[in-house]
Amino acid sequence: MKSPTYITTSWDDGHPMDLRVAALLAKCGIAGTFYVPAATELGTMSAAQLRELVHDFEIGAHTLHHIDLTRVSDRTAWQEIADSKAWVEDNTGVSCVCFCPPLGRYESLHLHMIRKAGYLGLRSVEFLSLDFPRRQAGLMLMPTTVQAFPHRFSAFAKNAIKRKALANLWRYVVHGRAAEWPVMAESLLRHAIARGGVFHLWGHSWELQDESQWQRLKDVLCFMGGFVRQAPALTNGQLCRMSMPSVTVLSQAAQAAKTAAAGG
Numbered sequence: 446m447k448s449p450t451y452i453t454t455s456w457d458d459g460h461p462m463d464l465r466v467a468a469l470l471a472k473c474g475i476a477g478t479f480y481v482p483a484a485t486e487l488g489t490m491s492a493a494q495l496r497e498l499v500h501d502f503e504i505g506a507h508t509l510h511h512i513d514l515t516r517v518s519d520r521t522a523w524q525e526i527a528d529s530k531a532w533v534e535d536n537t538g539v540s541c542v543c544f545c546p547p548l549g550r551y552e553s554l555h556l557h558m559i560r561k562a563g564y565l566g567l568r569s570v571e572f573l574s575l576d577f578p579r580r581q582a583g584l585m586l587m588p589t590t591v592q593a594f595p596h597r598f599s600a601f602a603k604n605a606i607k608r609k610a611l612a613n614l615w616r617y618v619v620h621g622r623a624a625e626w627p628v629m630a631e632s633l634l635r636h637a638i639a640r641g642g643v644f645h646l647w648g649h650s651w652e653l654q655d656e657s658q659w660q661r662l663k664d665v666l667c668f669m670g671g672f673v674r675q676a677p678a679l680t681n682g683q684l685c686r687m688s689m690p691s692v693t694v695l696s697q698a699a700q701a702a703k704t705a706a707a708g709g
């Protein structure tokens with residue numbers, strides 16, 4: 446029996462244009478996780494907009510100030526990781542289980558910090574993967590499939606070589622020769638449905654605006670929406686929970702019960 450297929454999407458940086466992405470996702474019946482920092486140079490949505498978004502979508506953490514974790518002290522990195530979880534939870538009233546390091550940059554010590562802060566999952570920027578979340582350092586690491594952005598071939602090659610992920614590069618050669626991300630997305634989604642796996646589309650709303658990609662995004666999301674019976678759409682957090690070994694889920698539930706019994 447082939448393994449199941451799931452669809453997920455994620456959107457970084459918390460720009461007010463995220464609401465436009467959210468409207469398209471809702472229209473096409475696709476779930477999404479928005480990684481929202483407290484502040485960025487490009488501006489972030491208001492508290493009221495964030496509360497509107499959390500009605501239908503998952504909110505993940507993306508540090509407080511959109512910092513590159515590899516360029517700050519360990520102490521600052523820890524504060525940015527732990528405090529952004531508290532910030533999301535205070536502003537949404539919902540538990541925040543997924544973290545995305547800005548610019549996709551992190552080192553192994555950050556994985557330990559992310560786990561210690563209480564997250565379940567981390568979304569990386571590995572491209573062209575159809576893998577389920579992988580367990581590493583007590584976290585579920587989620588790679589991505591396609592970015593809603595017109596990359597050049599060199600970007601894919603660099604990404605695959607850095608990660609020693611030559612199978613991903615092979616997928617580019619087979620599915621991406623048209624070099625148009627919507628073509629690659631459609632081809633890889635069909636491939637995921639045929640063989641099983643996770644199709645993960647991600648992007649930045651401000652980039653969609655800068656590159657005039659809205660019509661393309663709408664077309665791709667409508668196409669994805671046509672497959673949700675074969676490939677249910679989940680948030681990043683739902684996908685992590687589903688992929689976690691059951692023993693971890695049980696021990697985390699036991700830990701949560703212990704904390705609750707101890708009064709917080």
Ligand SMILES: [Zn+2]
Nearest residue numbers: 457458547548
């Ligand atoms: Zn970012």
